[in-house]
Amino acid sequence: MTTAAELLAGIPELAGAEPVTRVTIPARLEYTYSPGSAQARFLTALPEKRLLAERCPQCTRVYVPPRGACPTCGIATPEQVELPHTGTVTTFCIVNIAAKGLDVEVPYCYAYVLLDGAHVGLHARIGETPYADVRIGQRVEAVWDDRRLGPSLASISHFRPTGEPDADPESYRRWM
């Protein structure tokens, strides 16, 4: 392998010059997202502290956030379902390292919360409890952030344990 320095050494005019091995070129991207009608309904309900899901007319699975169509059956999901603010932790991890550009203080507990009545987990942060106590099957409820209510999931600050007994594993086994 010929190094950049060796290459330069072969060119008399450039003898002793510092090779250029890195040039930093900043790039910036802003993404303007068009959520479509299903997600628009979901996002619009969030400032009212309502969680709007959709049920597939064929397989009857309930999706939150809704995407307007069932990914399995491939058909539109016009039926709205309002979900409660409680659910079950189906799995989680504790994130100890910060990702560049991610505005969350580490460590944090990143969990899949299966809202009662839903068939897919919502990505959520678990708080107000020591992370060592977080467990699969734990019952939790949404804590809304009144200062950040808006058409975004940032409206939910985190989920916290309800103190109920853990859910029966059969109730979430297929939806982990």
Add this chain to the structure above:
Amino acid sequence: MSKQPVAVVGVGQTKHVAARQDVSIAGLVREAAVRALADAALDWADIDAVVIGKAPDFFEGVMMPELYLAEALGAVGKPMLRVHTAGSVGGSTALVAANLVAARVHGTVLTVAFEKQSESNAMWGLSLPIPFQQPLTAGAGGFFAPHVRAYMRRTGAPDTVGSLVAFKDRRNALKNPYAHLHEHDLTLERVQSSPMLWDPIRYSETCPSSDGACALVLTGERGAARAPRPPAWVHGGAMRSEPTIFAGKDYVSPQAGRDCAADVYRQAGVTDPRRQLDAVEMYVPFSWYEPMWLENLGFADQGEGWKLVEAGVTEMDGDLPVNPSGGVLSSNPIGASGMIRFAEAALQVRGLAGEHQIDGARRALGHAYGGGAQFFSMWLVGSDRPDR
């Protein structure tokens, strides 16, 4: 006209490292391509088409790099196309190239996959906020750690299994001159006491971030007959996809992975993969994925994969060696990682894997996955020309 058998006659890779500051992306891919051509004793003029793959453009910040790589890869005046299927792209790129040969569209195809991760920040690229989710996913490790926990919970596997895989792969890497990590002083205890990044995944159970490229020369029967070194024959190849999120998705053992493996085994006439395969190069970016994929790929029953790891079955001298090259845990130029698995499987059945050669390997599997465990690509290669 029937499909023709496909042979791998050239394999080339770069020495994978954290940062290749001595070359541009073009220089990196050309280095792998030149080595693959040399292995096949072919020249640029012998190549009929070029198929290139890499992971998301965000990983280097260069949009559509294939546009400026055509000349570096000798593609001027020839068809060139790019494949993208996230982390599995190296595998699916090789399969697209193989299908072009099998279908007699092109006689000899050069296929190349790369990533030069030092030029941007892949963890950032993998953590971009999605408007309909809480922005909580911290890189691939953050995404996959909950599913590793689900596997541990489901199977009752002891906490130490992940460290056994990591230690094995890093030791195997010492026998592979192209591997990024050569951690001569690593001990099992050090793996087990390394920092917890995404609990339950530790630092030493995590792949590195690498700059690297891999290239293959694929050809048909006539090309194989002219090749100076033994070819690897493609006995089966398949890809499968599934949605990132759907009700009932099994993140621990995705249906698409099971279906993809079953298709490949059927094509290759394999009915008992555990006994009929001599080596496996599987995509294990986090050590716990070895027992998970052992189950998904049919090498172990559900819930039993970790027992094979514990029993040493997947060690270099076990009866099902997994990742003799050191695997993704030892080198991870993301876009190239899948093709490196395919290439290493080919090297094993060609008898050209050097110090990490599995004695007498005649059939090997190369495996890759990507996205939210939703894209799968695999091929099964053998020393013998397939019957059909």
